[in-house]
Amino acid sequence: MDSSSPRSRRIAPVVAMAAAVALTLAGCSSSSGGKKAEESADGASAGKASTPQMTVALVTHQSPGDTFWDIVRKGAEAAAAKDNVKLIYSADPNAGNQSNLVQNAIDQKVDGIAITLAKPDALKGVVAKAKAANIPVVGLNSGVSEWQKLGLMEFFGQDETVAGEALGKRLNEEGAKKAVCVIQEQGNIGLTQRCDGVKKTFSGTTEVLNVNGTDMPSVKSTITAKLTQDKSIDYVVTLGAPFALTAVQSASDAGSKAKIATFDLNKDLTGAISKGTIQFAVDQQPYLQGYLAIDSLWLYKNNGNYMGGGEAPVLTGPAFVDKTNVDKVAAFAAKGTR
Amino acid sequence: MSMTHHAEPAVTTPPASGPRKTDGRTAERPLALRVLARPEVGVFLGAVAVYVFFLITAPPVREAGSMANILYQSSTIGIMALPVALLMIGGEFDLSSGVAVITSALTASMLAYQLSMNVWVGVVVALAVSLAIGFFNGWMVMKTGLPSFLITLGTFLILQGVNLAVTKLVTTNVATDDISDMDGFDQAKKIFASSFDIGGVEVKITIFYWLAFAALATWVLLRTRYGNWIFAVGGNKESARAVGVPVNFTKISLFMLVGFGAWFIGMHQLFTFNTVQSGEGVGQELIYISAAVIGGCLLTGGAGSAIGPVFGAFMFGMVQQGIVYAGWNPDWFKAFLGVMLLGAVLINLWVSRTATRR
Numbered sequence: 001m002d003s004s005s006p007r008s009r010r011i012a013p014v015v016a017m018a019a020a021v022a023l024t025l026a027g028c029s030s031s032s033g034g035k036k037a038e039e040s041a042d043g044a045s046a047g048k049a050s051t052p053q054m055t056v057a058l059v060t061h062q063s064p065g066d067t068f069w070d071i072v073r074k075g076a077e078a079a080a081a082k083d084n085v086k087l088i089y090s091a092d093p094n095a096g097n098q099s100n101l102v103q104n105a106i107d108q109k110v111d112g113i114a115i116t117l118a119k120p121d122a123l124k125g126v127v128a129k130a131k132a133a134n135i136p137v138v139g140l141n142s143g144v145s146e147w148q149k150l151g152l153m154e155f156f157g158q159d160e161t162v163a164g165e166a167l168g169k170r171l172n173e174e175g176a177k178k179a180v181c182v183i184q185e186q187g188n189i190g191l192t193q194r195c196d197g198v199k200k201t202f203s204g205t206t207e208v209l210n211v212n213g214t215d216m217p218s219v220k221s222t223i224t225a226k227l228t229q230d231k232s233i234d235y236v237v238t239l240g241a242p243f244a245l246t247a248v249q250s251a252s253d254a255g256s257k258a259k260i261a262t263f264d265l266n267k268d269l270t271g272a273i274s275k276g277t278i279q280f281a282v283d284q285q286p287y288l289q290g291y292l293a294i295d296s297l298w299l300y301k302n303n304g305n306y307m308g309g310g311e312a313p314v315l316t317g318p319a320f321v322d323k324t325n326v327d328k329v330a331a332f333a334a335k336g337t338r
Numbered sequence: 339m340s341m342t343h344h345a346e347p348a349v350t351t352p353p354a355s356g357p358r359k360t361d362g363r364t365a366e367r368p369l370a371l372r373v374l375a376r377p378e379v380g381v382f383l384g385a386v387a388v389y390v391f392f393l394i395t396a397p398p399v400r401e402a403g404s405m406a407n408i409l410y411q412s413s414t415i416g417i418m419a420l421p422v423a424l425l426m427i428g429g430e431f432d433l434s435s436g437v438a439v440i441t442s443a444l445t446a447s448m449l450a451y452q453l454s455m456n457v458w459v460g461v462v463v464a465l466a467v468s469l470a471i472g473f474f475n476g477w478m479v480m481k482t483g484l485p486s487f488l489i490t491l492g493t494f495l496i497l498q499g500v501n502l503a504v505t506k507l508v509t510t511n512v513a514t515d516d517i518s519d520m521d522g523f524d525q526a527k528k529i530f531a532s533s534f535d536i537g538g539v540e541v542k543i544t545i546f547y548w549l550a551f552a553a554l555a556t557w558v559l560l561r562t563r564y565g566n567w568i569f570a571v572g573g574n575k576e577s578a579r580a581v582g583v584p585v586n587f588t589k590i591s592l593f594m595l596v597g598f599g600a601w602f603i604g605m606h607q608l609f610t611f612n613t614v615q616s617g618e619g620v621g622q623e624l625i626y627i628s629a630a631v632i633g634g635c636l637l638t639g640g641a642g643s644a645i646g647p648v649f650g651a652f653m654f655g656m657v658q659q660g661i662v663y664a665g666w667n668p669d670w671f672k673a674f675l676g677v678m679l680l681g682a683v684l685i686n687l688w689v690s691r692t693a694t695r696r
Contacts, residue, residue: 029453029454029521032519033516033518034454064498065513065617070506216610217410221410221411221655222411228401228404229664229665242615246611249610253407271516336510
């Protein structure tokens with residue numbers, strides 16, 4: 001192929017960049033907001049262990065571009081940096097592919113593996129293989145009822161049903177009568193367990209609403225529609241921070257007085273809690289899950305410790321974040337670690 | 339297999355009854371049949387059927403506010419379904435259009451935020467990036483002669499990866515930062531994401547853009563030379579080239595039009611929600627394509643209209659929201675959506691077959 005033609009076509013992005021730079025120089029800079037306004041926050045750092053470097057694989061069922069998993073990974077990276085651990089991170093929402101990634105870690109002869117058990121049956125075989133190869137395996141996030149059956153050493157996370165139950169109790173305290181539980185990914189067991197938990201303890205009525213999580217305008221319209229259809233709904237419970245923020249707009253569009261509560265946090269959400277547009281969030285502390293999973297493998301190798309004694313899971317949630325404590329959390333959420 | 343077979347009669351009719359009114363075959367047939375033979379009539383009847391169905395079963399649908407919400411949902415699909423439909427009439431399609439929307443929103447948001455610039459700079463650069471992606475798709479398809487399915491499948495994966503990796507690199511998070519307090523935001527929000535109060539009902543601006551774009555696209559398709567080119571390159575590329583139609587220009591520009599649509603919807607999302615999650619948009623391309631197909635655009639190209647996809651998108655919005663307004667068990671949501679849409683396509687097919695039977 002002729003090389004001159006494609007080269008000339010590549011000019012467009014360059015021109016665009018140049019235009020951007022020129023515009024900046026021409027005084028198009030924003031006087032408010034933006035990166036300049038962002039405070040340079042220090043990351044949590046606790047020095048570095050002098051133990052010999054070990055390699056740990058963290059294999060999750062993360063789907064790409066999800067803010068929650070990003071926080072888990074940051075926790076794992078922080079622990080790895082402190083413990084002189086080389087961290088290999090990989091993820092695939094498809095259980096078969098996740099199992100292959102664990103096999104890949106075994107083949108690399110890592111010193112420890114941390115996995116999520118969203119679909120425990122699919123990972124049974126490969127966990128047994130890791131044990132046969134004398135690689136310690138810990139679990140995190142999902143699989144609180146299965147980790148022992150699979151022979152994992154420790155588990156860090158929250159029991160989704162317990163978290164849902166806690167939120168249901170909180171709704172009783174708030175005096176709610178009718179709640180709608182918004183599921184952004186149909187068929188995800190963890191999300192279903194949360195809504196089931198809410199239903200179990202909430203003394204009012206609960207209804208589930210499925211929305212298409214990859215299309216925000218449709219999430220917004222669907223929640224609006226639900227609030228219009230059923231005027232008696234006084235609480236919207238979402239299962240992820242971005243959806244809570246969208247639900248606020250839906251309630252206003254529908255002219256509904258329904259209040260919003262959610263599972264999981266991010267930095268925009270803490271702002272909404274302090275403003276009072278969102279009432280509270282149940283936080284399972286994903287950073288802690290990632291951090292502890294890696295740190296525990298380091299402790300095991302260097303000191304033979306088991307967290308939870310190998311018998312009980314280490315619970316990282318549910319922790320409530322509301323107007324009373326949001327200020328303490330907000331600074332960490334802004335860094336994307338809480 | 340049977341689908342292509344049944345669709346055969348419809349292939350020849352629409353262009354014939356469209357721009358060239360003197361075609362002998364249609365002139366002899368009664369007006370009612372000629373109207374029915376138009377590709378958008380089937381979907382129009384399907385849309386009316388779905389609307390009436392929900393009007394009866396879901397009382398909230400009767401309120402004006404609910405209709406505004408349904409139309410809003412339809413417009414966010416419909417604005418993208420229009421260029422996607424034109425591209426399909428031109429014989430190609432684009433699997434990257436769903437994630438391209440997010441690419442555009444991410445570009446605008448991150449550029450403005452990271453360099454602390456007026457958000458309009460981000461908006462303009464995002465337009466350039468979106469048009470460049472469209473150009474790349476079109477240019478690759480024309481240069482290599484490979485099916486657009488393969489080329490845009492590649493772009494789809496590239497953009498999906500780039501969206502995530504670049505966002506993470508730049509912001510150290512997988513979502514962009516909130517830009518709602520930056521200069522130019524309020525102004526851009528007015529243009530891309532505002533709403534009007536019409537008789538006490540809040541109506542979103544995207545609905546007006548949607549209808550205006552549809553009117554413009556209809557005019558272009560039926561009244562301009564460029565419109566003829568689109569039908570020609572979709573019908574038979576080689577004979578179109580032989581009669582002097584600039585095939586490369588037409589096809590590449592159609593891909594760029596999809597890029598423009600992605601930019602527009604991307605800006606709407608950015609200025610509605612203030613931040614963008616990098617993993618969104620996957621799967622939306624199929625919804626745009628479905629809306630176009632339901633709207634009477636053939637997967638084989640050469641036939642279709644701009645008004646058909648408007649009804650196609652309306653049906654999506656109507657069914658998706660109608661189920662919720664009716665208060666039905668949401669577990670059945672997707673299955674019901676599928677059944678309704680399949681029903682609509684069958685009505686569409688039946689109408690066009692009946693109308694073209696001689």
